[in-house]
Amino acid sequence: MSVAGPLARGKSQRRLERYALPSLVGVLFLCVWDASVRISGSDLFPKPIEVARGIGELAEKGLLHKYIVASLFRVTWGFTLAMAVGIPVGLFMGWFKWAFQALNPMIQVLRPISPIAWIPVAILWFGVSDAAPIFLIFLASVFPIAVSAAAAVANIQPVYVRAARNFELSRFDLFRRVIVPATLPQIITGLRIALGIAWLVVVAAEMIAVSSGLGFLIIDARNAGKRYDLVVAGMVMIGLIGLGLDLLVRRMERMDVVRWGYHNQ
């Protein structure tokens, strides 16, 4: 009992900190929001309840579902392409010093160019189609993915590679059985950052280059009748889905094969 007591208290306290406190902050935020709209007397900016109704309205029309699917579709494609290019290129750069020296300066020049700056170019090349935002998402996420994969290889503990050499692994086995698992934790962290960026970019891209998706919803709701309840509804959905995506990748970080990489030892 003397042991179970403090432990049980610790657990319920953790639960309180994990769920109750954030909920409290959320409720407080909604209250402040509601009060500010009422006090300012704005008739354009919606109250929380109006946003909730807006979301309901979108759901009823089937637009919510359609737009979310459209946005996720673009992110999935752009992000998958970025992984398919970024991870191999990054691993390659991390393993061969000459490849890093050849490619890194170019990457460092391209990387700080905001994907938003690429929008006109994307429209020029791909027109108003799904390809334009997919290209932008690809651009936005490929560099962080490649850079983190390269860093992951460079950070492999030499002792793992030496052990692998001692067991006379073939090049392919060295890659499959040592390089990939040794770099996976850091690659996943890179993916998490890149996915966050990709989600930011899809919304921006959809405001300009296409006529569906959550980004389009926001711009369309404003342009066609100043429906700010729908604008904010779009924003809320973007936030919630972004949170969901992040939790999904965080889940991957808890897998047994990568968990070691997040404990500092």
Add this chain to the structure above:
Amino acid sequence: MTRAESDPGSRTGGASPAGKDADAVVRIRDVWMTFPGKTRDKDVHVLEGVHAEVRNGEFVCIVGPSGCGKSTLLNIVAGFLPPTAGQVTVEGKQVTRPDARRIFVFQENGVFPWLTVAQNVGFGLQRREPTERDSIVQHYIEMVGLTGFERAFPRELSGGMRQRVEIARALAAQPSIIYMDEPFGALDYLTRLKMRADLIRIWQEERKTILFVTHDIEEAVQLADRVLVMTRRPATIKEEVKIDLPRPRDIDSPDYLRVRDRIFDAMGIDRTTGRSGEGESLDEKSVVPGL
């Protein structure tokens, strides 16, 4: 100082000439190692003409002051580093790269953290039949005392247990020689004592040739058939001390202490101050206080 004829440790003195011993499996012949510095005169001369031999089934320890190049020598012998000059042969063949028949146990623990204990131990057995592999893995897990931890990940184990996993991984590959580079260096004193006792038991069961690098003279005297004493950098093997004491060795027995003191002398260390002959203090870790 006079020594009785019945001394358990016999001093052969100097480096043994290459090719003297027909039973030697590992022959280190006039190995030199220089790491290039920024300029010629800043080159680091680590090894200068090292000669040594290890016989089949022998347990040989290399001791020397910290940073003297013992690890460098072991890395050359294992084929991880090419020597600047000289050569190493194992079973008559020149060593040019690491070989799966000779497994290295690393000081910094080379157990793969993404694999379970059983997967680590079976790492070198991928080409075996799964059932055969499982039984070998099980056998060596048992030998190092990790039964029940087969599915644990290294992060869930203590430092000593992780080092056991690495030893089991080395044994499971069924090598003829095991190279150990201060494998117990990072462990606490009591764990180190236990690991030494277990390593001796395992070695007596398996009769592998073991070449073991340590800065800990006590450790060398407890483990080895023969101790090779290295000088400070640029290093050579200054002295060879044979230890004929029965195992397990009583670290309080007069015979044990005599051998230990002989190695202290060979290293030119004053046992009470830890100072070497030239009056220069060694890294404190390399000097173990008398018991």
